[in-house]
Amino acid sequence: MEPHRIPSVPDSMYYIPNFISEEEETSILNKIPQNHWITLTHRRLQAVPAKLTATNTLITSTPLPPYLTSPILPRFTDLDIFSGAPHGVNHCLINEYLPGQGIMPHEDGAAYHPVVATVSLGGTVVLDVVEKGCEGARKWRILQEPRSLLVTMGEAYTETLHGIQEVREDCDLNAETVANWGLLGDREVFVASGGVNERTTRISLTYRDVKKVSTIGSKIFGRGKT
Ligand SMILES: O=C(O)CCC(=O)C(=O)O
Numbered sequence: 249m250e251p252h253r254i255p256s257v258p259d260s261m262y263y264i265p266n267f268i269s270e271e272e273e274t275s276i277l278n279k280i281p282q283n284h285w286i287t288l289t290h291r292r293l294q295a296v297p298a299k300l301t302a303t304n305t306l307i308t309s310t311p312l313p314p315y316l317t318s319p320i321l322p323r324f325t326d327l328d329i330f331s332g333a334p335h336g337v338n339h340c341l342i343n344e345y346l347p348g349q350g351i352m353p354h355e356d357g358a359a360y361h362p363v364v365a366t367v368s369l370g371g372t373v374v375l376d377v378v379e380k381g382c383e384g385a386r387k388w389r390i391l392q393e394p395r396s397l398l399v400t401m402g403e404a405y406t407e408t409l410h411g412i413q414e415v416r417e418d419c420d421l422n423a424e425t426v427a428n429w430g431l432l433g434d435r436e437v438f439v440a441s442g443g444v445n446e447r448t449t450r451i452s453l454t455y456r457d458v459k460k461v462s463t464i465g466s467k468i469f470g471r472g473k474t
Contacts, residue, residue: 249262249329254431255427256427257388258402260400260401262398263390264397265434266396267397272319272395277451290349291344291350292344297311297313298310311338312340321336321337324337329363330363330365332361334457335458335461336457338456338457340456341452341453345373345447345451347448349414350411350414353376353409361456363400363456365456366455367453367455368393368451368452369395371449372418373445374391374412374418374426375398376388376390376413389426390426391428391432393433394450419445
């Protein structure tokens with residue numbers, strides 16, 4: 249992963265452009281079930297295989313569906329991304345953002361093993377990362393291109409917040425303002441546009457390992473239904 253490390257951010261964030269191909273991106277987008285969306289005020293989402301409970305437990309007997317695992321999870325294994333996680337990867341949040349939509353700065357927290365891997369589909373977006381707490385905290389901008397992978401772990405996971413501004417354009421994108429500029433797949437797009445990214449619909453797949461897992465509840469619910 250060393251060649252993919254984003255310089256200047258806390259240890260460790262990694263960016264890999266073209267992690268999946270255009271064909272793989274289209275195939276995943278076509279397989280996302282359209283009747284499972286939960287609509288929030290500023291985006292819509294699907295928690296797969298299930299939402300966590302109030303005690304941050306994943307209650308399920310269903311693994312991630314094949315369209316979310318192949319070809320992505322074997323590539324995580326090749327890169328050793330979740331090698332220290334108790335269950336490997338057992339959860340994926342699918343977020344959809346229309347132009348002008350975003351997500352408030354937040355941390356992913358202790359419910360998960362402290363590694364998150366995000367695959368971007370569709371549009372390009374800037375993820376804002378900010379040090380927790382103190383005034384005058386350091387900030388970074390991470391540009392996420394379609395089909396890219398962003399991995400956050402270690403201090404970057406525990407000591408920073410991340411969010412996406414609710415704007416229709418990301419502006420002022422250049423080598424000085426974008427932390428992963430040198431790692432981008434196609435910088436020329438942003439040079440040609442004068443440093444502007446016009447937002448289009450973006451879907452992100454955020455893969456994690458939920459620490460607390462139970463299959464008991466789902467077995468009881470399953471039996472109850474039959
Ligand atoms: O869409 C993204 O890249 C960020 C998603 C996110 O922050 C989250 O799922 O917690």
